[in-house]
Amino acid sequence: MDDGTQAIRLTDEQRIDWLRLIRSQNIGPRTFRALINHFGGAHAALDAVPALARRGGSAAPQICSHQDAEREIEASRKLGAKLVAIGEADYPRRLQMIDDPPPLIAILGRASVFAMPQVAIVGSRNASAGGVKLTQRIAHGLCEAGFAIVSGLARGIDAAAHRASLSTGTVAVLAGGHDRIYPAEHAELLDAILPCGIALTEMPLGWEPRARDFPRRNRLISGLSLGVVIVEAAKRSGSLITARLALEQGREVFALPGSPLDPRAEGTNGLIKQGATPVTEAADIVSVLQPIMGTELPAREPQAPDGEASQSVEPASDERTRIVGLLSPAPVLIDDLIRLSQSSPRVVRMVLLELEIAGRLERHGGGLVSLL
Amino acid sequence: MDDGTQAIRLTDEQRIDWLRLIRSQNIGPRTFRALINHFGGAHAALDAVPALARRGGSAAPQICSHQDAEREIEASRKLGAKLVAIGEADYPRRLQMIDDPPPLIAILGRASVFAMPQVAIVGSRNASAGGVKLTQRIAHGLCEAGFAIVSGLARGIDAAAHRASLSTGTVAVLAGGHDRIYPAEHAELLDAILPCGIALTEMPLGWEPRARDFPRRNRLISGLSLGVVIVEAAKRSGSLITARLALEQGREVFALPGSPLDPRAEGTNGLIKQGATPVTEAADIVSVLQPIMGTELPAREPQAPDGEASQSVEPASDERTRIVGLLSPAPVLIDDLIRLSQSSPRVVRMVLLELEIAGRLERHGGGLVSLL
Numbered sequence: 001m002d003d004g005t006q007a008i009r010l011t012d013e014q015r016i017d018w019l020r021l022i023r024s025q026n027i028g029p030r031t032f033r034a035l036i037n038h039f040g041g042a043h044a045a046l047d048a049v050p051a052l053a054r055r056g057g058s059a060a061p062q063i064c065s066h067q068d069a070e071r072e073i074e075a076s077r078k079l080g081a082k083l084v085a086i087g088e089a090d091y092p093r094r095l096q097m098i099d100d101p102p103p104l105i106a107i108l109g110r111a112s113v114f115a116m117p118q119v120a121i122v123g124s125r126n127a128s129a130g131g132v133k134l135t136q137r138i139a140h141g142l143c144e145a146g147f148a149i150v151s152g153l154a155r156g157i158d159a160a161a162h163r164a165s166l167s168t169g170t171v172a173v174l175a176g177g178h179d180r181i182y183p184a185e186h187a188e189l190l191d192a193i194l195p196c197g198i199a200l201t202e203m204p205l206g207w208e209p210r211a212r213d214f215p216r217r218n219r220l221i222s223g224l225s226l227g228v229v230i231v232e233a234a235k236r237s238g239s240l241i242t243a244r245l246a247l248e249q250g251r252e253v254f255a256l257p258g259s260p261l262d263p264r265a266e267g268t269n270g271l272i273k274q275g276a277t278p279v280t281e282a283a284d285i286v287s288v289l290q291p292i293m294g295t296e297l298p299a300r301e302p303q304a305p306d307g308e309a310s311q312s313v314e315p316a317s318d319e320r321t322r323i324v325g326l327l328s329p330a331p332v333l334i335d336d337l338i339r340l341s342q343s344s345p346r347v348v349r350m351v352l353l354e355l356e357i358a359g360r361l362e363r364h365g366g367g368l369v370s371l372l
Numbered sequence: 373m374d375d376g377t378q379a380i381r382l383t384d385e386q387r388i389d390w391l392r393l394i395r396s397q398n399i400g401p402r403t404f405r406a407l408i409n410h411f412g413g414a415h416a417a418l419d420a421v422p423a424l425a426r427r428g429g430s431a432a433p434q435i436c437s438h439q440d441a442e443r444e445i446e447a448s449r450k451l452g453a454k455l456v457a458i459g460e461a462d463y464p465r466r467l468q469m470i471d472d473p474p475p476l477i478a479i480l481g482r483a484s485v486f487a488m489p490q491v492a493i494v495g496s497r498n499a500s501a502g503g504v505k506l507t508q509r510i511a512h513g514l515c516e517a518g519f520a521i522v523s524g525l526a527r528g529i530d531a532a533a534h535r536a537s538l539s540t541g542t543v544a545v546l547a548g549g550h551d552r553i554y555p556a557e558h559a560e561l562l563d564a565i566l567p568c569g570i571a572l573t574e575m576p577l578g579w580e581p582r583a584r585d586f587p588r589r590n591r592l593i594s595g596l597s598l599g600v601v602i603v604e605a606a607k608r609s610g611s612l613i614t615a616r617l618a619l620e621q622g623r624e625v626f627a628l629p630g631s632p633l634d635p636r637a638e639g640t641n642g643l644i645k646q647g648a649t650p651v652t653e654a655a656d657i658v659s660v661l662q663p664i665m666g667t668e669l670p671a672r673e674p675q676a677p678d679g680e681a682s683q684s685v686e687p688a689s690d691e692r693t694r695i696v697g698l699l700s701p702a703p704v705l706i707d708d709l710i711r712l713s714q715s716s717p718r719v720v721r722m723v724l725l726e727l728e729i730a731g732r733l734e735r736h737g738g739g740l741v742s743l744l
Contacts, residue, residue: 030391130631134632135631248444254630257629257631257632257637257641257644258631259506259629259630259631259634259637259654260506260629260652261505262631264633272650273650273652278629278634279645280638280641281632351658
């Protein structure tokens with residue numbers, strides 16, 4: 001990375017610990033971050049998980065074994081994929097700045113693509129011929145301006161976006177493992193992407209993507225990118241989820257207008273009505289993105305990859321009861337929990353971690369939590 | 373008018389004087405206003421015109437005779453049309469507030485339509501089937517919400533907008549005289565408009581519309597309306613002139629998005645990129661206009677229809693030379709002329725009037741003037 005910050009590099013043992021932690025039950029990117037921040041490293045966090053779960057009111061979650069983690073790393077290596085940790089040189093800088101970055105991503109292809117500024121192009125699977133043509137035109141224009149194209153390897157607009165940027169650099173973000181390409185007929189497209197581009201996933205090898213994995217994956221598409229271009233999108237389509245996530249992440253949202261009589265334009269026209277930037281050609285996008293390309297990303301609290309374990313707190317049982325009593329399935333702010341419980345922030349955060357590990361808590365964006 | 377202001381009513385003689393003045397050579401709506409404001413009435417202004425022209429450096433302009441004015445009023449009456457002066461009860465209130473309202477308009481049909489809030493719908497003559505369908509849908513929705521529809525009686529979008537609002541109220545603004553319907557095949561459409569609607573023009577009977585009369589007419593379309601909806605428009609089309617005039621007049625501009633591959637959408641997509649409100653259905657327009665419907669229009673300096681003639685000033689010849697010397701074909705601010713010439717505002721305005729009547733000066737909006 002040329003931005004003056006020092007890239008970290010995990011040891012083999014640290015990488016195994018990181019992988020074990022993120023592959024363990026009830027531990028997603030947010031919980032991972034909270035655990036690492038609290039315990040100072042993945043090793044200490046793994047040790048603490050069983051006790052946390054017990055205090056949170058459940059049996060110990062399934063912990064990914066040392067052997068399984070080693071096996072995944074080895075199998076990835078054989079496939080040519082590399083597991084890259086947040087903070088390492090090959091981890092895309094912009095993705096690191098989202099609210100819930102994956103601690104590890106598996107990448108296959110040319111990591112140097114991440115040094116290019118990236119723009120996502122997404123849209124309906126059921127694309128019109130016109131939509132495909134526009135996608136090509138806009139992707140070509142963006143490639144000429146030096147952007148790499150990010151998309152989701154889906155049929156329709158996504159595939160057209162990748163195909164138009166094969167020789168300049170394209171990033172396919174997968175919802176499943178590297179050995180579970182979806183749709184299967186796009187395995188060849190992926191082969192064409194890798195010489196100058198990259199495939200990326202946060203999911204383990206062998207992971208068959210389920211419906212809910214696609215919205216989760218979409219946050220990576222927007223997270224990697226300076227902006228997201230929506231080409232065609234019906235009402236309530238996955239592309240609109242990507243647009244919403246992009247907005248939440250502070251990314252630019254561009255939409256192509258279409259006839260009000262065309263159902264494939266309902267989503268994009270709706271976005272434009274809500275304030276997305278209307279675009280008809282690549283130059284419209286470049287003129288918005290070029291001024292912000294050089295700007296610094298918002299700084300985030302650094303995440304110590306490993307270090308001194310902070311002193312563990314064990315909340316008193318009545319404190320825990322009071323805090324749990326303040327939670328419900330409706331999301332509340334952690335700050336409000338601290339205020340209302342009159343417990344210390346440390347204690348509140350520990351109780352939340354316990355509940356999370358016990359599979360009883362969900363973390364939303366913006367410091368909101370709810371009971372499951 | 374129910375807005376608390378008192379409508380004026382011209383006497384027959386005053387109406388003849390107004391008509392003579394506006395039908396005279398080199399006298400457009402802005403010069404008319406300047407003359408009336410300076411001389412306190414049309415009669416005094418008519419008397420002053422020959423001297424003004426002489427001082428401005430030309431022979432007296434052709435003045436419309438008393439007889440010709442009487443003849444026009446009588447011929448209009450026979451056709452069923454009425455000449456309504458600015459400030460009179462049947463003169464549309466909103467039109468009165470533009471920078472260059474016509475002093476007299478000839479109306480045919482139901483003047484009560486002017487009591488309804490009005491929205492203009494305009495677009496390409498060479499409309500697509502989809503454009504016509506959308507026009508109908510949006511016009512119907514606006515009519516249901518209580519709006520009258522204003523348009524230009526052209527082929528394509530304009531005609532569709534009128535047809536969709538025949539029974540609720542529609543306003544056709546003509547670029548020529550009431551007896552010179554353009555295009556001629558829309559005479560039947562006009563007959564269908566009049567029972568519940570109105571036709572309006574500022575041009576005399578017998579006036580065959582020339583190309584330059586259409587942009588001039590377009591300022592009335594936007595001037596009558598709370599907002600202008602552009603349905604389909606190619607680049608550099610007349611509808612875009614209407615949109616620009618609407619912006620200058622402080623009216624809302626709405627545009628229907630279309631595919632970037634459709635040349636008929638280039639103009640509307642361009643408007644949306646420049647900040648026009650994107651709309652796909654009538655509700656989008658109604659939600660913007662309803663909150664501003666009750667608001668007061670910006671007050672304008674009242675224009676005395678007739679009154680005391682203000683004392684006439686005759687600028688000294690060296691003052692006139694100095695002021696003329698400051699003018700060029702590039703527009704300058706009248707305020708700057710006053711400052712630079714060190715003459716009094718009264719004197720500067722008089723010199724400008726002289727030049728105008730002599731056919732040597734053009735008035736632009738925003739207090740700008742240039743030599744012709």
